[in-house]
Amino acid sequence: MNIAIIGIGLIGGSLALSLRGFETHIIGVDINKKNSEEALKLNLVDEILPLEQAVKKANLVILAIPVDSARKLLPIVLDNINENTVVADMGSTKDGICSAVSNHPSRKNYVATHPIAGTENSGPSAAFSGLFKNKTTIICEKEKSADFAINLVEKMFNLLEMNIIYMQANEHDRHIAYVSHISHITSFVLGITVLGIEKDEKKIFNMAGSGFASTVRLAKSSPDMWAPIFEQNAENISVALDAYINNLQSFKNIINKQDTKQARKLMKQANDIRRILSGIE
Amino acid sequence: MNIAIIGIGLIGGSLALSLRGFETHIIGVDINKKNSEEALKLNLVDEILPLEQAVKKANLVILAIPVDSARKLLPIVLDNINENTVVADMGSTKDGICSAVSNHPSRKNYVATHPIAGTENSGPSAAFSGLFKNKTTIICEKEKSADFAINLVEKMFNLLEMNIIYMQANEHDRHIAYVSHISHITSFVLGITVLGIEKDEKKIFNMAGSGFASTVRLAKSSPDMWAPIFEQNAENISVALDAYINNLQSFKNIINKQDTKQARKLMKQANDIRRILSGIE
Numbered sequence: 001m002n003i004a005i006i007g008i009g010l011i012g013g014s015l016a017l018s019l020r021g022f023e024t025h026i027i028g029v030d031i032n033k034k035n036s037e038e039a040l041k042l043n044l045v046d047e048i049l050p051l052e053q054a055v056k057k058a059n060l061v062i063l064a065i066p067v068d069s070a071r072k073l074l075p076i077v078l079d080n081i082n083e084n085t086v087v088a089d090m091g092s093t094k095d096g097i098c099s100a101v102s103n104h105p106s107r108k109n110y111v112a113t114h115p116i117a118g119t120e121n122s123g124p125s126a127a128f129s130g131l132f133k134n135k136t137t138i139i140c141e142k143e144k145s146a147d148f149a150i151n152l153v154e155k156m157f158n159l160l161e162m163n164i165i166y167m168q169a170n171e172h173d174r175h176i177a178y179v180s181h182i183s184h185i186t187s188f189v190l191g192i193t194v195l196g197i198e199k200d201e202k203k204i205f206n207m208a209g210s211g212f213a214s215t216v217r218l219a220k221s222s223p224d225m226w227a228p229i230f231e232q233n234a235e236n237i238s239v240a241l242d243a244y245i246n247n248l249q250s251f252k253n254i255i256n257k258q259d260t261k262q263a264r265k266l267m268k269q270a271n272d273i274r275r276i277l278s279g280i281e
Numbered sequence: 282m283n284i285a286i287i288g289i290g291l292i293g294g295s296l297a298l299s300l301r302g303f304e305t306h307i308i309g310v311d312i313n314k315k316n317s318e319e320a321l322k323l324n325l326v327d328e329i330l331p332l333e334q335a336v337k338k339a340n341l342v343i344l345a346i347p348v349d350s351a352r353k354l355l356p357i358v359l360d361n362i363n364e365n366t367v368v369a370d371m372g373s374t375k376d377g378i379c380s381a382v383s384n385h386p387s388r389k390n391y392v393a394t395h396p397i398a399g400t401e402n403s404g405p406s407a408a409f410s411g412l413f414k415n416k417t418t419i420i421c422e423k424e425k426s427a428d429f430a431i432n433l434v435e436k437m438f439n440l441l442e443m444n445i446i447y448m449q450a451n452e453h454d455r456h457i458a459y460v461s462h463i464s465h466i467t468s469f470v471l472g473i474t475v476l477g478i479e480k481d482e483k484k485i486f487n488m489a490g491s492g493f494a495s496t497v498r499l500a501k502s503s504p505d506m507w508a509p510i511f512e513q514n515a516e517n518i519s520v521a522l523d524a525y526i527n528n529l530q531s532f533k534n535i536i537n538k539q540d541t542k543q544a545r546k547l548m549k550q551a552n553d554i555r556r557i558l559s560g561i562e
Contacts (some may be wrong), residue, residue, distance in 0.1 A: 267504035
């Protein structure tokens with residue numbers, strides 16, 4: 001089977017590595033020449049081809065590029081595929097891309113997915129084969145994809161040892177705003193805030209420990225990947241951020257009043273996150 | 282040397298384990314009977330004694346208890362020590378405790394410290410011997426402690442392989458609000474926010490990945506430890522949280538306007554956190 005992976009970064013590269021056992025020929029496509037060369041050198045892909053040639057040759061096309069590029073490119077990819085080619089994207093927003101192809105004659109060849117996997121690093125050199133193992137992946141609008149397309153994509157996720165869940169695209173975007181998008185924003189903004197203080201207090205980071213590191217880790221994430229996600233999911237993120245900022249204001253008021261009893265009560269509620277994290281850490 | 286450790290939880294227990302090589306007899310003190318029994322069972326301490334007996338017997342007394350208890354207990358401990366006994370606390374706020382003993386006749390026997398080490402877990406079973414290694418520790422108001430007291434505490438931190446830095450108590454509290462206290466608050470509040478959504482959306486956490494886990498990890502932290510820290514450092518935390526909330530509001534406005542160029546610019550600034558984290562992760 002020929003698999004074309006468009007975008008050989010952390011996600012595309014890790015997927016390429018993981019699909020080696022799928023008895024496949026992996027074709028890489030990347031507009032960045034340096035990435036293409038690196039992907040070949042790191043043996044992530046068998047060959048690099050231009051987009052159109054890769055799509056023509058492939059049985060399965062994966063888009064692993066920023067969500068703005070994916071939304072633009074998906075209709076073009078669908079224009080160029082063969083009748084039995086399956087196309088999937090891996091983006092962190094689903095409503096915009098699904099809408100962009102809802103009336104495309106080859107809509108049924110496309111499967112909208114989002115593997116909940118990643119790190120704060122990017123580019124081909126960040127790729128590793130265990131990235132997807134035991135993680136969750138989401139398939140949206142399953143009913144709009146042909147059975148042969150869903151079957152192939154499910155087979156791929158099973159090979160990656162992922163847990164598949166199904167939902168509508170707008171439901172995905174609403175929920176992911178809370179459990180992924182705002183945690184990236186809280187991290188970016190924590191980074192910006194403390195870096196701002198550092199201008200006057202050069203040594204402040206000598207005092208930072210592992211707790212700070214954990215909370216701010218996502219501030220290392222790629223702006224090129226995240227800016228279009230925030231743009232496409234602006235409405236849901238805004239609602240989630242309002243809830244977060246309101247809770248933060250309430251917590252600040254409690255601290256200002258030195259209402260230790262209430263602070264303790266809220267933190268005990270927050271401790272319930274242990275139940276959740278035991279499943280994903 | 283007899284070392285009394287008051288509070289045999291994560292910090293006190295880890296310290297006890299680490300000081301085994303210090304040719305010491307470790308005396309544990311804990312108002313929680315279950316913790317005392319567990320500390321003996323886990324072999325963290327050589328014996329458990331009541332506070333006054335332990336203090337009388339010790340050459341070095343370490344307070345590893347919540348900062349409200351430490352502030353109350355430190356004057357009592359200093360009332361009961363011998364002339365050459367050294368006392369140190371390990372709390373995450375320093376101004377309150379230093380003020381509480383600034384006029385105590387034995388002030389010079391006391392060293393105000395804060396090892397920047399910890400995890401989101403607590404209690405004797407959370408203790409481990411490598412907790413302090415290669416981490417930073419802070420000594421405040423060095424000039425108010427006797428040389429013999431500073432020397433012993435420095436010797437201890439050197440044995441723990443910690444990097445010692447010195448500052449004033451109010452400076453410590455102002456800075457630590459940014460690099461520790463507000464990251465705990467952003468985590469607690471993220472936990473509260475998403476747990477609030479879960480009431481209506483039972484399956485939302487199926488979609489949470491390692492990024493969310495990292496950002497929300499500190500929400501597992503002990504309310505008994507953190508509530509008094511927030512109380513004692515309320516003023517500095519409030520200023521730091523204002524800066525954070527302002528930055529968050531600005532970021533939200535940028536997302537609302539879908540000003541992707543500006544979002545990208547801010548995230549690129551935040552990426553500079555890589556420089557910082559390379560030293561502490």
